[in-house]
Amino acid sequence: MISARRLQKRFGTLEVLRDVSLEVQAGEVVVIIGPSGSGKSTLLRCLIGLETPESGEVHIDGRLFFQRDGRERGPLRRTAEFRRIQRTMGMVFQQFSLFPHLTVLRNVMLAPIRALSVSEAVARARADALLAKVGLADKALAYPEKLSGGQKQRVAIARALALEPKIMLFDEVTSALDPELIHEVLSVMRGLANDGMTMVVVTHEMGFAHKVADRVVFMDAGAIVEEGPPGTIFGGARETRTRSFIEKVLTHI
Amino acid sequence: MSYDWTWSVVPRALPALLKGLQLTLLITVAVVALGFLLAIFVAAGRLARSPFINKPVAAYIEFFRGTPALVQLVWVYYCLPIVLGLELPSVASIVLALTLNVAAFYAESIRAGIQAVPRDQSESADILGLSYVDKMRFVILPQAFRIIIPVVLSQSISLFKDTALVSTLGVADLMYQARVVATETYRPMEILTFAAMIYFVLAFPCTIATRLLELRLARARH
Numbered sequence: 001m002i003s004a005r006r007l008q009k010r011f012g013t014l015e016v017l018r019d020v021s022l023e024v025q026a027g028e029v030v031v032i033i034g035p036s037g038s039g040k041s042t043l044l045r046c047l048i049g050l051e052t053p054e055s056g057e058v059h060i061d062g063r064l065f066f067q068r069d070g071r072e073r074g075p076l077r078r079t080a081e082f083r084r085i086q087r088t089m090g091m092v093f094q095q096f097s098l099f100p101h102l103t104v105l106r107n108v109m110l111a112p113i114r115a116l117s118v119s120e121a122v123a124r125a126r127a128d129a130l131l132a133k134v135g136l137a138d139k140a141l142a143y144p145e146k147l148s149g150g151q152k153q154r155v156a157i158a159r160a161l162a163l164e165p166k167i168m169l170f171d172e173v174t175s176a177l178d179p180e181l182i183h184e185v186l187s188v189m190r191g192l193a194n195d196g197m198t199m200v201v202v203t204h205e206m207g208f209a210h211k212v213a214d215r216v217v218f219m220d221a222g223a224i225v226e227e228g229p230p231g232t233i234f235g236g237a238r239e240t241r242t243r244s245f246i247e248k249v250l251t252h253i
Numbered sequence: 254m255s256y257d258w259t260w261s262v263v264p265r266a267l268p269a270l271l272k273g274l275q276l277t278l279l280i281t282v283a284v285v286a287l288g289f290l291l292a293i294f295v296a297a298g299r300l301a302r303s304p305f306i307n308k309p310v311a312a313y314i315e316f317f318r319g320t321p322a323l324v325q326l327v328w329v330y331y332c333l334p335i336v337l338g339l340e341l342p343s344v345a346s347i348v349l350a351l352t353l354n355v356a357a358f359y360a361e362s363i364r365a366g367i368q369a370v371p372r373d374q375s376e377s378a379d380i381l382g383l384s385y386v387d388k389m390r391f392v393i394l395p396q397a398f399r400i401i402i403p404v405v406l407s408q409s410i411s412l413f414k415d416t417a418l419v420s421t422l423g424v425a426d427l428m429y430q431a432r433v434v435a436t437e438t439y440r441p442m443e444i445l446t447f448a449a450m451i452y453f454v455l456a457f458p459c460t461i462a463t464r465l466l467e468l469r470l471a472r473a474r475h
Contacts, residue, residue, distance in 0.1 A: 050376055083384075087381075101399070
């Protein structure tokens with residue numbers, strides 16, 4: 001479903017991604033863990049085309065999304081093909097990024113109407129169904145500022161799902177939430193995973209990684225250090241860097 | 254040593270002053286409307302990627318922000334007809350000069366407003382598949398205008414007062430009429446004071462309204 005090969009990305013002199021490759025199968029839930037600044041978010045942003053790597057290639061759902069080795073190939077940014085491939089992915093950010101001047105309902109309806117040319121009535125029905133799915137049917141007419149962080153994040157998920165993506169990317173979506181609101185977002189994500197959605201999740205929630213992930217990827221200093229089933233990574237990781245990171249995260253309480 | 258105010262001249266002067274005020278308001282409204290329209294394109298040009306567009310536009314903005322409005326007025330009024338070889342009606346030429354001036358200021362406000370909309374809004378619109386035009390129309394501009402409106406209003410109030418500059422070019426606005434009547438009646442103290450009050454009575458409530466609007470918009474934002 002996702003095939004990223006040999007991605008390199010630098011910001012100035014800082015190498016953020018060094019030769020990162022990631023394959024994700026349809027229906028798979030991959031959780032990426034690792035210390036801050038290890039390149040997890042940048043990897044997600046490269047997969048969905050918000051950042052342009054210096055080299056490497058990305059295939060999404062069998063189609064070439066990005067390729068560069070010396071010269072750039074694949075659909076160029078801002079073209080219809082680029083947007084079509086980009087739309088097969090939905091992404092949710094740490095900071096919710098809802099449109100503050102639109103109601104919850106309008107936030108969810110905007111993209112289907114404008115980008116997919118869906119009729120108002122169909123978009124409305126789909127938005128109502130999605131809001132019900134994330135447990136916010138009663139908030140349809142509220143503005144984002146009236147919502148709690150957990151509610152905002154669930155709206156953001158509904159908004160991304162409104163385009164019926166095949167892949168969902170989650171970038172530390174619970175990091176800005178109060179602890180008591182985290183589980184309502186994670187349970188929506190868990191529901192999605194159970195429905196068979198292909199997901200790549202960057203998170204610090206080790207419990208979620210353990211229970212929901214099919215595969216856990218540990219990144220450090222711009223590279224994938226180790227990957228494997230959650231049992232292996234949390235139970236007996238091969239690399240010392242992985243073990244010490246997990247130890248630190250799990251014993252901080 | 255106290256001045257003997259003779260306010261009774263004011264009623265006699267009033268018709269001329271009101272006629273002048275009419276022209277002042279007409280100029281203000283025309284310049285605000287034309288200036289804002291022009292400024293939208295100027296701001297778009299300023300934000301364009303191509304240096305062949307954004308550099309000349311930036312030069313225009315900086316030139317009009319960096320020279321006195323009075324100099325611009327005089328230049329358009331006296332020099333432009335010679336350069337172009339065509340005679341403009343005086344009101345048209347001052348409207349042209351003031352429009353070019355105020356559009357430079359509006360355009361910078363619009364640009365700043367667009368850039369003040371957080372980057373993640375633009376990224377969200379992108380990954381939701383919105384085209385550039387749709388992103389601007391439905392996501393960026395509605396938020397930018399909330400930021401811009403108070404600034405543009407206060408710039409417009411300044412413009413209303415600055416139109417008094419046109420009186421130096423013989424355009425019969427409120428200030429020009431006040432000076433004529435002041436000379437005719439030998440009562441410059443009363444007439445000019447009264448003219449100042451007219452400007453103030455119109456400008457001040459607008460300033461208050463702008464401030465209230467600004468507070469409301471600030472609260473409406475998250």
